[in-house]
Amino acid sequence: MVTQPHFLFLASALFAVGAFGLFWRRHNVIVLLMCLELMLLAANLAFVTFAAYAGDLAGQVFVMFTLTVAAAEAAIALAILLLFFRGRGSIAVESLSSLRG
């Protein structure tokens, strides 16, 4: 019998995988962005779970807004990444240091 904790376990495991990826894939910012998408997906999964088990549609509406903001974030981040690659020829996090004072 699948209950609410099952879905929440799944969401937290997905979030932990994404968080681990942030540390493990430091050399490629694109994969870093994908790990961020994983974490956002985990948050969305938790939102939908609570919306279903609390009987409130507002959680699903919030997931729609999260999707919107995540899509905007991905577009802007990839544009910045493209600019960075043109200037540096590298997308490693270690080379993203030009703003250091």
Place this chain on the structure above:
Amino acid sequence: MTPADLAFFVLAAVLLASALGVVFTRNPVHAVLLLVLTFFNAAGVFILLGAEFLAMLLIIVYVGAVMVLFLFVVMMLRVDPAKMRAQGRAALPLGLLVAGVLMAEMAAVALSFAALPGAASPAFALPEGVTDARALGRVLYTDFVYPFQVAGLILLIAMVGAIALTQRARPDIKRQSVADQTARRPGDAMEIVKVTPRTGA
């Protein structure tokens, strides 16, 4: 075990396996494709939770648009995989620690929900004959109309920002400039000279 339970465990297993694949595969193109698989399985879990519209949205918006954008950028940026081996090794203990602590804390919270009376079955019950998409539309255009407009503005700003960031002016290329052409007046281009006979211009 009901078919819905079986579907949940299959979807959850593939979801976590493909998410781990995103993190651990060396090839960024494979990572994008595994992320597509992750989103498909998440859409399946959404359907199990009664959020069919969000599941479709996830597939259309994420798999259809965002992941294709990722794939484009991955293929535009030539990243040498050999050059970036073993760079994340130093962060491995820290990453495991942070992910483990996060997982443990959230699992503890999830366990605390098991004791609640409503945890056994979803309380989500739509009125008779109302689909998930219709119910979402009813609240989205009434209760949430202002956040909805703001979401549209955010998308507009993101679009303008992405275009403004990536557009580049190429001074070495000759292009037609329609504005210059229509702004051109006869006085800019020609001069009327009265020439008296036998004296020359």
